[in-house]
Amino acid sequence: MITARNITKRFGSTVALDDVGIEIREGESHALVGRNGAGKSTLVSVLTGMALPDSGEVSFFGEPAPPVHDRVAWRKHVACVYQKSTVVPELSVAENLFINRQDFGSGLISWKRLRREARELLDLYEVAVDPDDKVADLTVEQRQLVEIARALSIGARFVILDEPTAQLDGPAIERLFARMRSLQDRGVTFLFISHHLQEIYEVCQTVTVYRDARHIVTAPVAEMSKPDLIEAMTGEAGGLNVPGGDDRVTSDVQVLSIDSLSGESFSDVSFSAARGEVIGLAGSASSGKHQFAETVYGLRRASSGSVAVHGSVVRNGDVPAALRSGIGCVPRDRHHQGLVVDLTIAENATMSVQSTFVRRSALNGAGRTAIAEYDIKAAGPDQPVSDLSGGNQQKVVMARALAGDPSVLVLINPTAGVDVKSKESLLGVVDAQARQGKAAIVVSDELDDLRVCDRVLVMFHGRVVREFARGWRDQELIAAIEGMTSQ
Numbered sequence: 001m002i003t004a005r006n007i008t009k010r011f012g013s014t015v016a017l018d019d020v021g022i023e024i025r026e027g028e029s030h031a032l033v034g035r036n037g038a039g040k041s042t043l044v045s046v047l048t049g050m051a052l053p054d055s056g057e058v059s060f061f062g063e064p065a066p067p068v069h070d071r072v073a074w075r076k077h078v079a080c081v082y083q084k085s086t087v088v089p090e091l092s093v094a095e096n097l098f099i100n101r102q103d104f105g106s107g108l109i110s111w112k113r114l115r116r117e118a119r120e121l122l123d124l125y126e127v128a129v130d131p132d133d134k135v136a137d138l139t140v141e142q143r144q145l146v147e148i149a150r151a152l153s154i155g156a157r158f159v160i161l162d163e164p165t166a167q168l169d170g171p172a173i174e175r176l177f178a179r180m181r182s183l184q185d186r187g188v189t190f191l192f193i194s195h196h197l198q199e200i201y202e203v204c205q206t207v208t209v210y211r212d213a214r215h216i217v218t219a220p221v222a223e224m225s226k227p228d229l230i231e232a233m234t235g236e237a238g239g240l241n242v243p244g245g246d247d248r249v250t251s252d253v254q255v256l257s258i259d260s261l262s263g264e265s266f267s268d269v270s271f272s273a274a275r276g277e278v279i280g281l282a283g284s285a286s287s288g289k290h291q292f293a294e295t296v297y298g299l300r301r302a303s304s305g306s307v308a309v310h311g312s313v314v315r316n317g318d319v320p321a322a323l324r325s326g327i328g329c330v331p332r333d334r335h336h337q338g339l340v341v342d343l344t345i346a347e348n349a350t351m352s353v354q355s356t357f358v359r360r361s362a363l364n365g366a367g368r369t370a371i372a373e374y375d376i377k378a379a380g381p382d383q384p385v386s387d388l389s390g391g392n393q394q395k396v397v398m399a400r401a402l403a404g405d406p407s408v409l410v411l412i413n414p415t416a417g418v419d420v421k422s423k424e425s426l427l428g429v430v431d432a433q434a435r436q437g438k439a440a441i442v443v444s445d446e447l448d449d450l451r452v453c454d455r456v457l458v459m460f461h462g463r464v465v466r467e468f469a470r471g472w473r474d475q476e477l478i479a480a481i482e483g484m485t486s487q
């Protein structure tokens with residue numbers, strides 16, 4: 001259905017794709033995997049006509065792809081649901097579905113017809129939202145479905161999903177996969193990008209691996225074991241070694257005390273964390289865990305209760321005060337809260353301590369240290385963060401969280417978008433920080449992230465309902481996250 005051959009794409013001195021290809025057969029779900037910076041998103045830009053390769057060609061059913069400026073023709077062939085949504089939040093579902101094609105021939109918008117056609121489209125693809133709903137009020141899952149329905153209604157039968165599960169909770173991921181399978185039965189073809197390798201085995205038939213801008217292998221998923229896949233991605237045999245931290249010693253000295261904290265979507269949460277202790281916080285999208293964590297680092301105001309670091313109460317709803325008290329954070333949304341993308345790696349990585357630097361050379365020195373310490377794939381410390389791949393941007397956010405040597409870390413989805421190997425090193429950083437005496441809260445449903453924790457608290461409907469000591473079984477934790485109380 002889609003063939004790309006001999007594609008090379010450079011950005012200045014960076015070679016993002018080096019003579020690569022891909023062939024995707026009609027009706028399959030084809031996975032594209034590779035480490036951060038391997039060139040996946042660049043290939044997506046080429047396959048969607050958003051970027052012109054320096055050399056090579058793309059064809060659809062053997063016909064050369066349309067010229068880059070002919071957006072209408074490209075949209076009929078291919079659509080992409082990006083991690084960062086492309087819907088307009090202030091418009092309704094119906095307006096978004098027919099954006100730029102709301103003229104049904106008369107030169108005027110017929111709102112009645114727009115709504116009716118939107119209703120039909122939503123029914124056809126079984127998307128349970130109202131055409132009049134404002135998109136800003138939809139969940140991430142609903143927004144993705146609106147984007148998929150929009151793509152299919154334009155005529156595209158090839159849909160690229162770029163890390164679609166990164167912001168979804170477990171049940172929503174299962175629903176997305178069920179929908180992918182049923183659309184596949186109706187002739188839709190998918191290119192699926194994910195750093196969660198398990199998902200590839202669940203939903204794809206073929207997998208292509210890129211490494212350092214090169215094509216390494218394409219094979220049926222059934223013939224590619226997980227260790228082989230990781231070896232193809234990393235170029236090294238030996239699998240993964242996520243630190244368990246079970247030999248870490250925690251002291252009796254309390255660093256963080258949370259006392260009956262209540263706020264939007266959560267209530268009466270109390271716990272404390274000692275020096276060297278890592279506490280996991282799990283729960284579904286509606287559990288209130290994100291709102292709770294954002295309240296701890298001052299982004300949201302608590303309605304009652306308190307947060308104290310080393311016995312001093314932190315001013316409520318005040319991020320700079322939280323920073324001064326020694327709380328470092330990795331926020332939930334790296335695009336909007338984590339980075340200033342036009343600033344450099346060095347500027348972003350040191351943002352929380354920038355007043356410490358007088359000389360540019362010292363700032364760039366700190367940037368170089370961050371690049372080495374967090375394994376950031378970049379040309380140098382003065383490269384703007386906007387040039388980095390998604391996973392490498394996430395590593396810059398982690399560097400910033402730790403720059404001021406905080407006593408407490410609040411890390412929300414710290415390994416989101418990070419490749420398997422880099423995940424190992426980021427979790428290694430969390431473990432090492434704890435060994436140096438910091439206390440950390442890791443908010444995540446990723447079991448690998450939670451394995452580094454000394455204990456895991458599970459929230460459900462705004463309250464902590466279970467606590468698991470080290471050694472929990474995956475199934476019991478997942479059951480608790482989903483609200484099943486059976487032991």
Ligand SMILES: Nc1ncnc2c1ncn2[C@@H]1O[C@H](COP(=O)(O)OP(=O)(O)OP(=O)(O)O)[C@@H](O)[C@H]1O
Pocket residue numbers: 011012014015016034035036037038039040041042043377378386387388389390391392417419
């Ligand atoms: N606009 C740009 N300017 C300069 N360099 C770029 C630009 N876009 C991408 N790159 C570089 O090209 C390389 C490939 O990046 P790409 O975003 O395709 O990686 P990726 O495989 O999608 O990674 P991730 O898993 O982290 O999303 C990286 O080294 C990146 O820094």
